[in-house]
Amino acid sequence: MDFTQQTKHIWGTGNIQCQLKFVNFEAHENHNAHETEGLSKKHLVVRRGKPFKVTLMFSTQTWNPYRERLVLEVWLGTRSERIPVQFSEERCNPYSWSAKIYPGDLHPQSVMVHICSPVQSSVALYRLVLHTETRQSRRSYRLGEFVLLCNPWLKDDPVYIPLDAQRQEYIKSDYGVLYMGTHQNNSRPWSFGQYEPGVLEACLTLLEVSPQHFRDENKDYIRRADPVYLSRVICAMVNSEDDLGILTGRWHGSYKDGVNPTEWSGSADILHRWVSSNCSPVRYGQCWVFASVLCTVMRVLGIPSRVVTVFNAAHDGNGDLTIHEYYSTTGEKLNKSKDSVWNFHVWVECWMRRGDLGAEFDGWQVVDPTPQEKSAGIYWCGPCPVVAVRQHCFGAPYDTSFVYASVDADVVKVILQGQKEVGREMDTESVGQLICTKSIGSDAPENLTGTYKRKKAKQPAITSWGPMCGSTGATPICSSPGGMPPGLEVSLSIDGVPSVGESISMCVTVTNQSSSPRLLKEHLNAQLKEFNSNPEQSFWKSHKEVRIQPGEVLTLHHSIPPSEYESVLAGDDIVNVAVVINDVRTEERFLATQEFSMSSPQITIEIEGGDSIQMNEQHTAQVSFINTFTKTLDGAVLTVEGSGLLQGKHKARMVLLQPGEKIEKTVAIVATSAGTKLLMATFSHSNSTKVISRSFHKVSVTAA
Structure with a gap:
């Protein structure tokens, strides 16, 4: 990335001996100092309130600071501000525009200028112009452009965040x-x-x-x-x-x-x-x-x-x-x-x-x-x-x-x-x-x-993420004629994490706290649910009549086989399950609900040589899916894609994928920039309108 460029002379008057020939935006050094490395290959990118360096290189005539004055002009839209370049040993003031030359930065045919923006400068693309002036004359040069960003490393910036680990995670991390x-x-x-x-x-x-x-x-x-x-x-x-x-x-x-x-x-x-x-x-x-x-x-x-x-x-x-x-x-x-x-x-x-x-x-x-x-x-x-x-x-x-x-x-x-x-x-x-x-x-x-929230809701440990997490809960709704306290407790639970291709197992538990036996009707219902709306039509129902004795805890097990849901559900789909227990004699009703997501069969992604690669080097990725279903899948398609690693989508197809059979795809990946990239693979087949499985693989890319 070359940020040294020939300057463009805009206009001038009079006879000035020294002429500006090149400007070097010192991109590598500035980007490292400003924590902006890799953000752009076209522009110098710096943070407000922190000085950055620009080297001015003159023609064969040596610049004489006693005869010619340097003035920078920063443009933003139609507004501009003149910044006289000063010789100084003082640090830049982060509350106003300044341009300084420190001792040792002046050479026979070049000078390094330290430019600093105010800490509350506007975030934008700026234009930079240089004027060389004497009492009788002036020449102006268009130096180029630079991008000014907020500075969470600087205490006076309104976005300052104190810990370096926070800045690494919330600013620099691209994953x-x-x-x-x-x-x-x-x-x-x-x-x-x-x-x-x-x-x-x-x-x-x-x-x-x-x-x-x-x-x-x-x-x-x-x-x-x-x-x-x-x-x-x-x-x-x-x-x-x-x-x-x-x-x-x-x-x-x-x-x-x-x-x-x-x-x-x-x-x-x-x-x-x-x-x-x-x-x-x-x-x-x-x-x-x-x-x-x-x-x-x-x-x-x-x-x-x-x-x-x-x-x-x-x-x-x-x-x-x-x-x-x-x-x-x-x-x-x-x-x-x-x-x-x-x-x-x-x-x-x-x-x-x-x-x-x-x-x-x-x-x-x-x-x-x-x-x-x-x-x-x-x-x-x-x-x-x-x-x-x-x-x-x-x-x-x-x-x-x-x-x-x-x-x-x-x-x-x-x-x-x-x-x-x-x-x-x-x-x-x-x-x-x-x-x-x-x-x-x-x-x-x-x-x-x-x-x-001041008062935390009762919730599962975050490390376990059991079926209750994110659900509507299993707190029963009940009605009791005459305001009498209900004599039943009802709960609904899901066994494990249901996976596509396996039976969905659930359990309804009814506790009779009354002193009388009861005749109950159980109505159990399963619906596909979009995450942001009410459920769709039921795809499975169960109705049965049961008796429960005083003090008895009744456990009712239910299972939904794949054949009952495979045309409706795919990986990541959300299911709403609800049970209503109705006491036939008292007409009391109890409602308990659960919602859960279906997990997907796994797609395997492996990078030859490991998951850390270098930019612009070709590596091979092997992607595969094994049919874990008990039936043959028609029109199987395995798709691989990855921004910054692959161009477009790469697909493998099989007319019939037998139980236990593998479909695989080998792709060549080349990273175009450093950072964390993702390979994504999906599996689908013609028996379903949905993607059956989706997997991601993290790839760390380092600069060559």
């Missing part, structure tokens, strides 16, 4: 883990891709095509010094509802005219597509895609950011902080509410000081780019201080009450017989049951629930 579904088996890696060629330039383009920039370019440039403003603008620009944003959302129906959101594995591919299509929105995104792209842009611009998952996230459309759910008397969940509880929702936390609110609101801020509800007429949400959510400061901008409802709304579960309510229970614990992010330096989840 993350997304937690989805209902338990850890549904975690998946994500490549933020900030070191991929063109990603930084795409982030700058995003700012240049925002409505705020179109309305008033100068005002936008000035306000870009503030991370609160930056995060708000970028949040709106990640979705395309109001502007030339990056992604269009779709949650239902066909994705044939775009990409199914589950197929994305990194941000770079999305940003490249957006830029190459002249800022036309990329199809399609869902919450984890919106959040991951936002996290990439924020990290590129220097604002510490992390992707956060809220399990059982409430979408409170009417703002009453209460969600209603409805069930039939046979346990089928009904689509009767405008409110909803998503199995999970993903947003971003960004670290910054809140000068607009006061120091007590500094720290992590929720920024949610998924278009759900408008705020001030625009689809954006945040930055909302996490501490404001925990302290119930609903007046704190931005969107605190909406974020609070997402993590702490109450759920009213109602049993309906026709249009008549026959049972009701208030659930105050399941919403926001678990809030987590990737731990620093580890793929394990870090539990953030206590930072949002």
